[in-house]
Amino acid sequence: MGICSSCFKDSSTDGSATEILSAEARRMKLAEAAEKRMKEQESRGIKDPEKVKRQQERLQELEKRQEEADRLGGGGGLKWQVDN
Template sequence: MGMCLPCFGGAVDDAIDTPDPETRRRQLAEAAEKRQQETAHRGVKNPEAVERKRKKQEEIEKQKMSTSVSGSGGGLKWQVG
């Protein structure tokens, strides 16, 4: 889409210049990141606390997985009878 400017010289000063592609790309990336954060924290009063709890839960799950795999002796048992 193009811009329609009147032929009179004074209106050219009111025209909006679009930023260069790199600046525009950066602005769009920042806006997308902001929207993503807002969506992720919608309805949460303290997003930092939620993030800490999530990380702690992941760490606990990792510890459970590592202890259950190494502690079980793993696999088949031989029985001589």
């Protein structure tokens, strides 16, 4: 029935994993965790997230070209005519 000498050590010199993190370090960890959750949420249910990203970029490029063509006069497109 011995006495546990490790129980009487100073906890500040222990170096255990239960040290209190500074406010800045804690904020950084929380921000990283939030970014990770957002990234996982965005890709949930998508097999190939890179493919989706490429498709979105392609659609944006097409919309941009369409807006520019409309702004420049739009004379290059097809015309719809109805004869009565």
